[in-house]
Amino acid sequence: MTQPNALLSATGTTIFTVMSALAARHGAINLGQGFPDTDGPEDVVRAAAEALLDGRNQYPPMTGLPELRQAVAATNARFYGLQVDADAEVVVTSGATEALAASLMALLDPGDEVVLIEPLYDTYLPVVRLLGAVPRLVRLQPPDWELPRAELAAAFGPKTKAILFNTPMNPTGKVFSAAELGCIADLLVRHDAYAVCDEVYEHITYDNWRHIPLMTLPGMRERCLRIGSAGKTFSLTGWKVGYITACRALASVAAKAHQNLTFTTPPNLQRAVAVGLAKDDAYFAGLAAGLAGKRDRLAEGLARIGFGVLPVQGSYFITADFSPLGFNGDDAEFCCHITEAAGVTAIPVSAFYEGEAPGHYARFAFCKRPEVLDAAIERLAAHFAGAGAAPLTGRARTA
Ligand code: PMP
Ligand code: GLN
Secondary structure (H helix, E strand, O other), X not given: OOOOOHHHHOOOOOHHHHHHHHHHHHOOEEOOOOOOOOOOOHHHHHHHHHHHHOOOOOOOOOOOOHHHHHHHHHHHHHHHOOOOOOOOOEEEEOHHHHHHHHHHHHHOOOOOEEEEEEOOOOOHHHHHHHOOOEEEEEEOOOOOOOOOHHHHHHHOOOOEEEEEEEOOOOOOOOOOOHHHHHHHHHHHHHOOOEEEEEOOOOXXXXXXXXXXXXXXXXXXXXXXXXEEEHHHHOOOHHHOOEEEEOOHHHHHHHHHHHHHHOOOOOHHHHHHHHHHHOOOHXXXXXXXXXXXXXXXXXXXXXXXXXXXXXXXXXXXXXXEEOHHHOEEOOHHHHHHHHHHHHOEEOEEXXXXXXXXXXXXXXXXXXXXXXXXXXXXHXXXXXXXXXXXXXXXXXXXXXX
């Protein structure tokens, strides 16, 4: 019998779903899939509920409710000094996930090359390949995840149509520096290429790190599709409201992709996200400040147990090296092991790579209540203290 699409048939279920299911099965504290355990602002949620009752239940305009497009344009101006035409340069999508697919659809023809940076978010490669484009992967190396400039330059060539990258970055917690962004900008100009900028954690940076959209660099205004997510900015991940900011020429093509993917996004949620984006600066600063305390709480706890905790500049993920704990197995085995034996779930970092990957890092999400983080640390500490005498073996789990 004839077969359905080969690429999708060969694609596994996302690691986030797999690990959340495993966590549920074992009653584990889920620090795997990245979702806050406390909903975002009540006034935003109330605005969504009220909008359902005041007649906002039919198709909204295809590129988004005008009030949300205006709010996206206003936050671009407020935070980054970008002047954006709300009518022509914003496309509202069903989550950043759709925004990513729509942006790639807008740019790529079969045979085009796309530069991607590993570790990478799990939807990037399948979408690039479904479009018939060819990925060119460049790797960041732990512990500092610095951009390898010579390798990046070598990945660009005559067929390069675009780069796709994520800052602040999941899972590394890296925030791209102005110098690194400058290097990317130079390559885009030199090779006449575009950038799809996954900036879903734009408001979640720590210490002195500030998010810089590539779009704000000289010459980049017409080359970038900049993607944001209300799920991250308002701690409402189930809402799936995203937004693309791009010059008129690119936004109009991304709108065509959106027209063929979902056409519109629920209008009550759009209305509520517009209310959220109008919040004062204190809300946005408070989001990061609240998460900074959680980052420190989890980082200190993991370090006490013996993990090698890497620094986090942005996002709500910690990458931790578990090799000092003496576990005899890879990261997938480790994450299964701690779920089953310690009652805490994390994500194996190798899931963000294609092929050979570092095998001794686990990603922990810290967007959780302090008591949940404390309970997770307590469980891990008790487990690894008890296991101290006998070498831990991941392979024994499946034996
Ligand atoms: N990009 C990255 C890097 C993410 O971590 C996420 C979170 N799921 C997304 C895109 C997708 O965002 P959304 O939930 O708005 O589709
Ligand atoms: N972005 C979230 C993470 O990295 C989860 C997304 C998902 O479950 N698809 O954990």
